[in-house]
Amino acid sequence: MSLNRRETRAEARACGIRKIFTVSLLAMAVHALLNPMLAHAAETSTATAPGDDQQDMVVYANDNDTAADEKQDYQVKTTRAGTKLLLTPRDVPQSVSVVTQQRMQDQQLQTVTDVLNNTTGITSNLVDSERSEYYSRGFKITNFTFDGIPTSVGDAWNYGDAASDTAIYERIEVVRGATGLMTGAGSPSASVNMVRKHADSKSFTGSVSASYGSWDKQRYVADVSAPLNDTGSVRGRVVTGYQDGDSWLDRYHKSKKFIYGVVDADITERTTLSLGYDYEDADTGNPTWGGLPVFYSNGSLTHYDRSLNSSADWANYHTNARKAYADLVHNFDNGWSFHVNGTHAENTFSDKLLYVMDYPDQSTGEGVTGYGSMDRGKRELTSVDSYASGPFSLLGRQHQLMAGISYNRQHNATSSQDGITDPDNYNIAASDMGAFNNSWNGNIAEPQWQGWYTNADDVIRQKSAYTAARFSLADPLSLIVGARYTQWSTNGSSGDMEKNNITPYAGLVYDINDTWSAYASYTSIFQPQTYRDSAGSYLSPVTGKSYETGLKSAWLDGRLTATVAVFRIEQDNVGTEENGVYVNNSSEQAYYATKGARSKGAEFELNGALTDNLQLTFGATRYVARDKDGRYNPDQPQTDLKLFTRYQLPGLPDLVIGGGINWQNRVFEDVSAPDGSTQRVYQGSYPLANLFARYQVTRQVAVQANVNNLFDRTYYTYMNNYVYGEPRNYSVSMSYQF
Template sequence: MSFELFRIREGARAGVRPAYSVLAMMIAGAIYAPQAAAAEAGKEQTMTVSATGEGEASDAASHDYNRPLTRSGTKMQLAPRDVPQSVSTITEQRMKDQNLQSVKDVLTNTTGVSAYNIDSNRTTFFARGFMINKYLYDEIPTTVSSVWNFGDALTDTAIYDHIDITRGATALLTGTGNPSAAVNMVRKHADSKTFTGNLSASYGSWDKQRYVMDLTAPLTDSGNVRGRMVAGYQDNDSWLDRYHFRKKFIYGVVDADLTDSTTLSVGYEYQQGHTGSPTWGGLPTWYSNGNTTHYDRSFSVAPDWAYSENDAKKAFATLTQRFDNGWEVKLNGTHAETTLDSKMTYPSGFPDEVTGQGVSYFSGWNRGKRKVDAGDLYASGPFELFGRQHQLIGGLSYSREDNKFWNSFYPGVVYGDFNHFDGSLPDEGWSAWRESQHDTIRQKTGYLATRLSLADPLNLILGATYTDWEAVGTSANSSADNLAPYAGLVYDINETYSAYVSYTSIFQPQTNRDSNGHYLDPMQGKSYEAGVKGDWNSSRLSASLSLFRTDMDNYAISTGSYIPGTTSFAYDAVDGTKTKGVEFEVNGALTDNWQMTFGASRFLAVDNAHNEIGTYLPRTTMKLFTSYRPPVLRDLTLGGGVNWQNGIWRNVSGPNKSTLHATQGSYALVNLFARYQLTKQLAVQGNVNNLFDKTYYDYVQSYAVYGAPRNFSLSLDYNF
């Protein structure tokens, strides 16, 4: 069954291949030389989408790096060039080629996103100068805190069909959130009525072993009920001494066509990760005399008894009802429970360059549990007004997040010769357990948006989101509500290019407190974006160029001092912070044999006195990855890429109460891959990361964290 989604002029999304143009300056125009014109312009045609929805792609594009439709940005199903915001998509094929096995891997290789590796296991991500704190699972938003490590960044990507990243403020998607990005992880579904499967095994550097099974099968003779299961196991050491990581995961989903127009999906996922000797913090950046340290990359600050374990369970259900007039009603619900158990130690101080004296260890044993219940109900579809076709979406969502944490400590230990630390440290004298945090965060959201066809080439998107937010508990007792408007205008310049402008309001409640212990008011602001987009080859290749600006009030900046009588840092609320920048991306199929993603971003951020803020983030990044299958050797695929970023710095407290300049210069990391199809079903693939073994810091302030040295993996992949 199919239904009419929206009407477009013939040729507008039908793979017209024009000559060179300004927007396609990064290859697209050079690939598509003038060819046959599209069929009669102006003649209407109807775009249809399979009743199974967004998860289904055409066979011809099943191995692309791009997708022709997305719900990101507005929750309406649109072609990417019809969305008046910057959207990046990481498909399953891209994840396979580049060996992106975790959410951390994906975001590290996404246009405009910077990874901030605080230690061996904790990573926070930033876009446009702000931390990404909104993660969606099949369109249901979840807030991720960087304070406690629940292992979110290490979530395995084997269960996802693709991941969408919408940069900028995303009020229509999430209600609240920083003007950074929203990450929507779209799970795999049982979309085959015949038995299919994939088995893979890989081995790599530091004795890394990984095994994944992905099976789909009909559960009834007619295939109207189908099931899919993905399971995997991974075990590896690291370039860090004593570090060992192990995870196992399983995911199952049942998709049922209850009627020709009603579908139900029910699923469950479980992941357990265990790390032996994870680091908490990193290596001192300076010796006590102010000289820069030069430890080996393998040097670990973790004792041999340290560990961290995370268990994540999620159950979800989606009911979709479609109507003959093109309308659709969808109900999403999820329940998630995640637990944390970590016993680690943190080194503090600046060692003597000769004796290694001067470092103390602070040890903490933390346990936590996070529960999330969330639901989302919306209706969307076309309507006719003044003789033109338009779209409308409206919905309600609710989420409740409960966080509980307990901890135990033992007094700081002054270590002898830190420069030769071998993991030996006392594991005794722990204090009694105490509850350190118990919070409940509730959010109720209502949203409404419409896409109005003002003229054949001009569409206006208007929307608003009302949010009622409340946090109650030991670390927060505050509430706020807000109405956030959204507006976007998209103009089709011709059959290939469109220009757009958009405006979004920003609303982000916060639990940071000032030096008097009072909670800061919610961050509020405005986000503006303008750009040009293009697509070719039935949207198999897309490109975008965007300019953005964000104005923020109540932006929290750490004072570097504790709130009196607590162990929490105090923050100042700063009004008038401004961020502006530019982003460019081209993504998808240059030809049937050539896939490529190239993204570049540049931003500047200042406070109300025009001082730079967030200098610990790279201002400029460029990321390239490509794969090519030679026509004369169709069983061979070759590819690779490079990630480059400019330098970062921050003035921090050094030895003897000095202020020192922590810095990491610009650097590039080069990656290669090759795959050979041994038979129709069996393929072998090799990947090399950091080909030239560049030594660099992922994080550098008063302590530093090294990035990964050169590493490789070799895998076998069997499809049936």
């Protein structure tokens, strides 16, 4: 039911008052609960007061400083996330979440998908067994970076980057909101940065691990570092693994192998060169494409077993990813550092897939048709990024400056063959599909393939220059301002287009005391689009803007942080079909730019060490996103809570226990029904609980057990077609440290 304008304004005012009141209560509650607990630690902490010592501090550091952090921590002390300036998380005027190696080990987060599903403010759709989409604050995430190098992600590639194995990463950083200063083109949702491991040990060290779990899932990983010369100035590291297993889906089987190698060489005392290469290959038998029908032919909702696999027995899927990179860092005596990073990456995929369509009879299962597709594609990415950062003096105060340039070229090429048995309807006929019910086993004949055609063959280029400065305006007050100039172009099957854009960035941070800071920021981003209007002109890029304000805190010398944020995101110039209108009277559909979506809400995150024995991450998000048609992306929860903890028992120091829970509110999707109408399908709120325990048997040997979805909740990860989430499952692992 729609509200009239007066009711909408009243609701907005009430909503704003409730948000401000809620945020204030959260801030006061956190301060009241945690300050007494941390009072003694704060007295002995090395954290500086909000005076000259803090604001004028010169940071002599590089990106690998976090490797020296406490290995068991869930937080890092410094990061370049958001601005590329080396800052503490408290000094970044945006919401930043960091998932460390220890957190990934405790919760057995083995892919980037696992990490994002357990990150504050991130929600997802598991579209089928192989593809996933991620959202932040109501908007789809398209910005994935590797060591700060951006990758343009489209629908055909939304599974490739998030499927990466986390064994090769030191940590994963998520900056929520628009991130145009860092990534150039993209959406105003969030940016996900994957930070690779380095060879930072001058002695022989490493670990091997093996695990076994539900559905015969086996996993073996080795991570070994060693000096390559007598002095340790040249070091090497290799991370390799193999994984094989089935699924809760019948007939599904997946195996993957990966290897990552890096050499770090200290050319001089202040210059380090890193050369790295990673390779990952995965094969899947009987993968799904899409999900299960939502409606029976009589209009009632379907209820299938979670184990039902809609794949045909001839379906398969193969992906391969290869990346090589070189990174040079030089640290000058005056605190400045210079970075050059060059990357070349190639991703390929090939598949044969079956998509199940139409509506089965509730009694017999007859009536569904299918669509076969054979696909292949390749993405090539070549990037060079160079920047310098460091302190400078102005008007008697110490400040920081960062400036850089980057070049990014990406070639995307995909092609397909259609598979049919019914030429009249261009699908796989219902008579060939048979009865689609819980006994369906995918035993159907492979369709007739109709020949290869090109889906896309495009080259996207980005040339950018960017800069940011952090000015110490007063002892407790700092201002971060920056901008990125981007020349964006594409040519190929989707058309030729060029767009230039200046992306501004501004943030203000005020230190209330030695624990709390208040901040406000404005950021933006843009996304060119290849839609054209009726006159043949390309539409202006989709633009995104983020406004955010809140409070941040840090205790125990930065080992524990908290953020309370209120935000608003705007997205405009979204291309919309103009019904019955075509470009220059051709067959090309014409589009027009419309006002897009608005999202506003609040977030809270507490992350790090409450005590030396207790680590936790707790995140809470509430937002409202709307466009001209009502709720925006209604299949994404607008309220979600995520908690995970680890506790080392004081009386049993060799035993660590922990667990957590993820909860989200009700969502819905508008789905086409058999009678041609559009029906709204709901999924109620649900929690997912997880547990883990690890016991240090000897100094080198540890065993660990994990249980996911402890209460075996049944839920959907996608609702346009039903895709079930994983049932209760377990894993046990053993590791050896040397």
